[in-house]
Amino acid sequence: MSRIDSIEEKAARWLAREEEGLGPAMRAQFDAWLAEADLHRVVYLRLKSAWRQADRLAALKRPEPPFATSRSVRAWALPRLPSAPMRALAAVLVVACLGVGGYFGFLPQHDGYMTAIGQRQMLRLSDGTQVELNTDTLLRTKMTANRRTVILVRGEAFFDVVHDAKRPFVVLVGDRRIVDVGTKFSVRRDSDHIRVLVSEGRVTVDIPGEKHPGLPVVAKANEVVIAKTDETLVVPKNQQTVVDDLSWRRGVLVFNQQTLADAAAQFNRYSTKQIVVKGDARNLRIGGSFRANNIEGFAQLVSEGFELKVEENGDTIIISN
Amino acid sequence: MDHDKLDLWFMREILPLEGDLVRYLRHKWPDSNEVPDLMQETYARIYEAARSELPLQARAFVFAIARNLMIDKLRRISVVSIETVADFDDMHVIDNEPDPERQVTARQELRLLQLALDELPHRCRQIVVMKKVEGYSQREIAAKMGVTEVVVEHQVVKAMRLLTQAVYGLRNSTMTKAGRVQLRKRRKDQ
Numbered sequence: 001m002s003r004i005d006s007i008e009e010k011a012a013r014w015l016a017r018e019e020e021g022l023g024p025a026m027r028a029q030f031d032a033w034l035a036e037a038d039l040h041r042v043v044y045l046r047l048k049s050a051w052r053q054a055d056r057l058a059a060l061k062r063p064e065p066p067f068a069t070s071r072s073v074r075a076w077a078l079p080r081l082p083s084a085p086m087r088a089l090a091a092v093l094v095v096a097c098l099g100v101g102g103y104f105g106f107l108p109q110h111d112g113y114m115t116a117i118g119q120r121q122m123l124r125l126s127d128g129t130q131v132e133l134n135t136d137t138l139l140r141t142k143m144t145a146n147r148r149t150v151i152l153v154r155g156e157a158f159f160d161v162v163h164d165a166k167r168p169f170v171v172l173v174g175d176r177r178i179v180d181v182g183t184k185f186s187v188r189r190d191s192d193h194i195r196v197l198v199s200e201g202r203v204t205v206d207i208p209g210e211k212h213p214g215l216p217v218v219a220k221a222n223e224v225v226i227a228k229t230d231e232t233l234v235v236p237k238n239q240q241t242v243v244d245d246l247s248w249r250r251g252v253l254v255f256n257q258q259t260l261a262d263a264a265a266q267f268n269r270y271s272t273k274q275i276v277v278k279g280d281a282r283n284l285r286i287g288g289s290f291r292a293n294n295i296e297g298f299a300q301l302v303s304e305g306f307e308l309k310v311e312e313n314g315d316t317i318i319i320s321n
Numbered sequence: 322m323d324h325d326k327l328d329l330w331f332m333r334e335i336l337p338l339e340g341d342l343v344r345y346l347r348h349k350w351p352d353s354n355e356v357p358d359l360m361q362e363t364y365a366r367i368y369e370a371a372r373s374e375l376p377l378q379a380r381a382f383v384f385a386i387a388r389n390l391m392i393d394k395l396r397r398i399s400v401v402s403i404e405t406v407a408d409f410d411d412m413h414v415i416d417n418e419p420d421p422e423r424q425v426t427a428r429q430e431l432r433l434l435q436l437a438l439d440e441l442p443h444r445c446r447q448i449v450v451m452k453k454v455e456g457y458s459q460r461e462i463a464a465k466m467g468v469t470e471v472v473v474e475h476q477v478v479k480a481m482r483l484l485t486q487a488v489y490g491l492r493n494s495t496m497t498k499a500g501r502v503q504l505r506k507r508r509k510d511q
Binding site: 002003004007008009012013015016017019020037038039041042043045046047048049050051053054055056163165181183201202 | 324328331332336357358361362364365366367368369434438449451453454455456457458459460474477478481482484485487488489
């Protein structure tokens with residue numbers, strides 16, 4: 001074995017251990033090994049870069065669409081069909097679905113769950129997967145022998161998925177499909193704006209259907225996928241941001257130098273009362289953690305802290321300089 | 322310059338040139354069996370040289386460093402054949418155009434990866450699929466397969482090295498299957 005062969009072997013071993021998670025002592029040892037020679041570092045970087053590209057192998061195992069076309073999924077997800085042509089289309093699609101009924105062997109069990117504004121709810125699905133619904137959320141679940149499907153119609157939910165390679169866990173939201181690869185993640189839908197935050201493991205996000213043959217996006221722990229119309233973006237986040245983003249699960253909103261306008265928009269999701277921030281006050285930066293269901297308390301605290309004016313007008317709280 | 326920035330630059334700008342670098346080294350260096358090591362040493366020198374400042378022309382920089390490395394090495398060898406030295410003098414006459422073979426699309430890349438995956442030894446492939454596709458940790462894989470974590474790690478290490486050869490080596494148009502493993506086989510066959 002040449003000298004470089006043995007370096008490569010060592011580098012690969014470190015990379016494998018790094019992926020599994022290094023403790024502080026091992027981390028220090030690894031850093032020392034890297035710092036020992038540039039040769040160590042370049043050999044490691046080359047392996048890491050290629051091994052990362054191999055993450056895309058996950059894309060090879062693309063699940064078949066749960067229905068004949070992606071459009072039928074959307075129709076299925078609509079709580080009410082708005083027009084006669086749509087109803088006719090739905091009828092066709094239902095027939096089409098029945099046509100592929102053999103795919104399921106039987107018609108799937110189909111449950112709906114809903115939270116009102118300000119409410120949170122925790123579910124345990126039949127496979128053991130835990131789902132937490134945030135405020136104003138509607139989702140449907142379908143559990144079949146070879147697939148677990150959740151349709152997020154609106155709102156936000158956190159999934160702690162029990163991994164089962166034979167029965168993929170799929171979340172459909174708008175035109176996006178999120179496939180879990182053994183993981184914890186949250187999905188939020190705000191009309192056509194979709195946000196997927198991965199706190200553990202990995203997910204793939206794609207647009208099912210032949211019109212969009214693009215490769216799925218793979219997001220790992222501490223990454224956020226932002227999807228809007230045809231754009232899909234993966235953004236790395238630091239761990240604290242991820243923890244803060246998921247603080248709603250404890251009924252808390254955490255802000256770290258967000259503008260008052262953004263913070264108010266967050267609170268508004270949890271209350272029938274709505275805060276309106278006017279003028280320069282919109283750009284004030286605030287930090288801290290607050291109970292999500294105490295919108296009046298938040299308004300009061302902010303007004304005292306920044307000496308702002310607060311007026312209540314029916315269901316509207318107006319904050320201004 | 323901090324490591325993160327330098328690491329990113331190295332992975333984005335330098336590693337994709339590997340096919341061209343290897344071809345260049347094979348063309349200029351008398352013993353092609355030494356090329357994989359030469360390549361890694363070139364990388365180390367590139368990394369070191371870029372520490373003070375990132376070069377504007379990554380390609381030219383890579384070839385210049387490879388050339389200097391080879392000259393340094395030849396000087397250390399006591400007997401240097403005259404042709405070899407003469408050969409280095411016209412070394413600046415190199416193709417500076419990006420190699421069209423290198424312009425692989427994401428889709429092609431994925432196919433190459435799949436091919437490489439298919440070529441892995443059975444157990445090695447099984448573990449890569451569990452890890453990369455199904456998302457199991459090494460500990461979970463060990464439990465599922467009824468082997469120790471050491472065994473799993475050994476297979477992962479093997480897979481990392483083979484797939485790395487595939488990802489970079491397959492872009493090298495002068496060899497259908499680049500890579501030390503294949504090179505070694507070839508040497509044995511001869």
